Amino acid sequence: MEITSFNPPRRILMGPGPSDVSERVLKAMSRPTIGHLDPEFVGMMDELKLLLQYAFQTQNALTFAVSAPGSAGMECCFVNLVEPGDTVIICQNGLFGGRMKENVERCGGIAVMVQDNWGRAVDPEKLEQALVAHPDACLVAFVHAETSTGAQSDAKTLVQLAHQYDCLCIVDAVTSLAGTPLKVDDWGIDAIYSGSQKCLSAPPGLSPVSFNNRAAQKIRNRSSKVQSWFLDLNLVMGYWGGDGKRAYHHTAPVNGLYGLHESLLMVKEEGLENAWARHYRNHLLLRDGLESMGIHFVVAETDRLPQLNAVSIPDSVDDAALRATLLNEYNLEIGAGLGELAGKVWRIGLMGHASNQRNIDFCLKALRATL
């Protein structure tokens, strides 16, 4: 075998994530590795926690980054909050609701599915009907920003409904965090997970999570052990806990956390409201350009995610061939459709560091030249 150092091409990442990572964050990734119990590293973790609390708009003490990608963040929420026999209502309007169902069932829970069409927001009325029909339910879960369709749901209303019926609420914010308004404390979200590689524009591999006191209490009062040792919050918090002592649990991904720290710092420097406004502004620019080319959005205007633009592939266009041309001739990545939207849509991301006018102009130009 003839293998040499890997030198990736420099792409423009306008798919569903990872998004373009800034030079600042890449540089942070390459700083010298130090020990995961080194006081300097522990100090960095304390800062990271503050920065995550800011990004999530929460005071939750139980706020940290799971040492694995967003799928593990999802699993962290479910394995800690679901016990065998629990009934969980899942509002599904895209691919990731289906993954939630898998999680609930693998925890021994009973998943009650509330279905909405792919590309639509979750319908609060359907959720309320399910809550009425299933008074034994103790949890509600939904995706705030469906990465598979580009639709966002009204998280505040859905969480309120869940609480009215004495359910805790798990929210998937993988694609929403730092790209669109999200207020964990104001909205009363009990447990939430996200990913490093979307609107935070850090490399993939980490999953920011946060749990409020009600969720933490449910976890502490479990009658069965959490089925995952790696994701058991009762153990993880001995390492991430704010009590000054750090008990060894697992070895944290040191350099990955350097990168996340830097990316969160950039969000803080810009200001969360400014970041939300920038994502929205750039979405409008991209929308105008696409519509002027006769390319139409899948999601109704009211439900669109500014950071993930799902558009119908024009008739007579070869999906795979076009994306290959963009990648090979323009170094431009846009996303394919997933699940039932495969082959029908493109997903054009404007996430984090990649949400800028230069990328929009470049993408529109490349599409015009290629179509």
Add this chain to the structure above:
Amino acid sequence: MEITSFNPPRRILMGPGPSDVSERVLKAMSRPTIGHLDPEFVGMMDELKLLLQYAFQTQNALTFAVSAPGSAGMECCFVNLVEPGDTVIICQNGLFGGRMKENVERCGGIAVMVQDNWGRAVDPEKLEQALVAHPDACLVAFVHAETSTGAQSDAKTLVQLAHQYDCLCIVDAVTSLAGTPLKVDDWGIDAIYSGSQKCLSAPPGLSPVSFNNRAAQKIRNRSSKVQSWFLDLNLVMGYWGGDGKRAYHHTAPVNGLYGLHESLLMVKEEGLENAWARHYRNHLLLRDGLESMGIHFVVAETDRLPQLNAVSIPDSVDDAALRATLLNEYNLEIGAGLGELAGKVWRIGLMGHASNQRNIDFCLKALRATL
């Protein structure tokens, strides 16, 4: 809050891991992030698989890196191979055998513990007695190189015994991979996991694993679903599989895998046998220096791990104060004791890139000056 970019000090990492990461690997970590389904990235993954097969000395098709630290690699082996009601014999001679027990029990399995003293190799006779006493056992698990004590066990013999009694064998090679002889195919190991941050000297956060056909068959023939969606090999292999098609499962930690690729390439360039010999040679140098200062090893000479030197803390020395002095005045990290050896031993690592004469001289000088 006043938070700025994090600039870690440059330490010399001679603890139980992470070990010193080379400039080459750090530079690889900072290369531009590309998509996890990008053909260029998929090509890199194919190379990574070949490099891992070389490091593990295996032809196993099911060889890849779990997108999370070694603890998740351990969990990946157990959740895939243990079904509820399975009896698993665990040979414990340190901290990590205890973690295996937690894993088995959280999978609904029955753990039969075979205990050896901390700092001793696993006793094959005790394993055989347990195999005779528990004919219903279907799995044996043990730690090849106990990071908590610095002892190594005779993996080949233990695996042979397991097979004689129709058990598959899970081996923890977190600290042994690339530091001490390890031959997955020759020794017949059925499932194995390691970590990126020990003798491979990549940053922490990834767990190389390998499964042979017998293990893969057991996983395919399970009567129950794997309890972890994130770690379910039936799903993960759709992404890492060698069939040319890559199905989206989770978003791979792109830059972390760049780093692991580079570190494995360095192992390949040096040659595995040369790396083993270097670790052994440097262990002897460190040993001679420590013994000349009256510092004694915890583990009997025949069972010592060259890459992790556990020594008794001399009487009248303040453990925490001495390690703090080394860290603050010499930027030198050595490891504390864990579990029942806490406060009694130091663990001095000579792993991967950190296993060199300069580090040994520096460590001995610092210890002489400080004691």
